[in-house]
Amino acid sequence: MSIEIEDKFDVQADYSVPDLTKLGDVAGPKTYQLVALYYDTPDLRLAARGITLRRRRGGTDPGWHLKLPKAKGVRQEITHPLTRSTKVVPEELSELVRAFTRGAELVAVAELETRRSVTLLQEGGTALVEIADDRVKGTVFGDEPKIERWREVEAELLSGDQALLAKVGKRLRKAGATPSDSSSKLGRLLDRPPVPRAGTEPGTAGHTVVDYLESQVVALLAQDPRVRRAEEDAVHQMRVASRRLRSALKAFRKIVTDTVQLQDELRWLGTVLAEARDLEVIRARFAGELAQLAPELVTGPIQTRLGDDLHRRELEAYERIKETLSGERYYALLDALDRLVTEPELGKAASAPAKEMLSGVASANWNRVTRAYDTAQAIDDYERRQIAMHDVRKAAKRARYTAEALQPTLGKPMAKLAKHAEAVQEVLGAHQDGVVAQETLTKEAESARQAGEDTFTYGLLIGLERGTAERAEAEFPHVWAETVEAVRKVI
Known part of the structure; x- marks a missing residue:
């Protein structure tokens, strides 16, 4: 290549x-x-x-x-x-x-x-x-x-x-x-047939949204050959494109209508891609942590379990992805995405001036973040509150994607909003990643224990991950307060 x-x-x-x-x-x-x-x-x-x-x-x-x-x-x-x-x-x-x-x-x-x-x-x-x-x-x-x-x-x-x-x-x-x-x-x-385009009026909300959707469809298709070759970061980029599409279809549902089924299929594709991506990320995470430990602290065949074994599972997940990408359901999804950008179902809002219509969408998506945060904070039970905070993270990601989609039309305020939403997403993500890593390590440690292996290093890594999660949790109130104040100046 x-x-x-x-x-x-x-x-x-x-x-x-x-x-x-x-x-x-x-x-x-x-x-x-x-x-x-x-x-x-x-x-x-x-x-x-x-x-x-x-x-x-x-x-x-x-x-x-x-x-x-x-x-x-x-x-x-x-x-x-x-x-x-x-x-x-x-x-x-x-x-x-x-x-x-x-x-x-x-x-x-x-x-x-x-x-x-x-x-x-x-x-x-x-x-x-x-x-x-x-x-x-x-x-x-x-x-x-x-x-x-x-x-x-x-x-x-x-x-x-x-x-x-x-x-x-x-x-x-x-x-x-x-x-x-x-x-x-x-x-x-060749008399090459042009790729069809939707007949939307420049300057309208419909034109802006369909252009963005088209860019993400192109991004998704561009990653398909790279995913089949298991190239670095390809699954992640394809998953991001599918997420951005889902987010846009939700955020702009009054502009491009009747997309609920398509959203479900994009969620399905994201789920198919998730296993390999998650294994890829956590394997690299553990490898980095083990490399930082003194050699005498790394006991038992932990590097095999957290390296080779996870890599084998990752390759098996890639094979399942390749099988999915050659199936009729995936082809039907791609056909639906083609129709989305060539013959979209447009609502009345699509004909409105882009700047007038879309600035309200950006504000509405940030308001979803604050409502999710208020809902989570009203829950007394710690475990249930943490689950609800995951909804805050998802809402922040959607607000970020929406702002990024609108940046070419609405300019610097959207760039700032995207940056602020990403700050919330990242600190909550650091906490979530630390929690998930602890769960994975606990399961691997139990397998090692049953095999009669030394589990000392697993305990060290669990401690490191617990510290990561706790630091992120302690940092979040400060990040949230700063973000809310900054966003207030933008929208």
């Missing part, structure tokens, strides 16, 4: 790559003949999302390549060795695009034949930037095949910095190249 950072340019047939010797040592050009087959669903679902999946022969990197967009000019590239078959996409790659194909067949939709002339910009023998001058023949398959020919130049960052890439691009433009409107050769060749 690699991150591809490149700039693409359209050039005329008689274009000449300019002299780049002032930017570094130049090697080449060297010429290659490349033949690539591109795969998609018959209705081009991958192309609509800017995703390319190809089987390429020739050049320095023959094989299968899957390119997933990350940002403008930046794509994640995942490779697989070349296979004999031109009809069957390797399962490792077809699995990674299931969120987009949703069970539809992948077929060859186009072929690109490219005569590539490669020049390398180097320093001390290290390649920094590759400049590829491509003469392309593209064929779109179908009842009436379409053939196009063109020339383009790509400047790809290999190991230099983006400032150098920008300098190369400037030289290419001065020589007559123009930035390409298409992010890929395939995108240029």
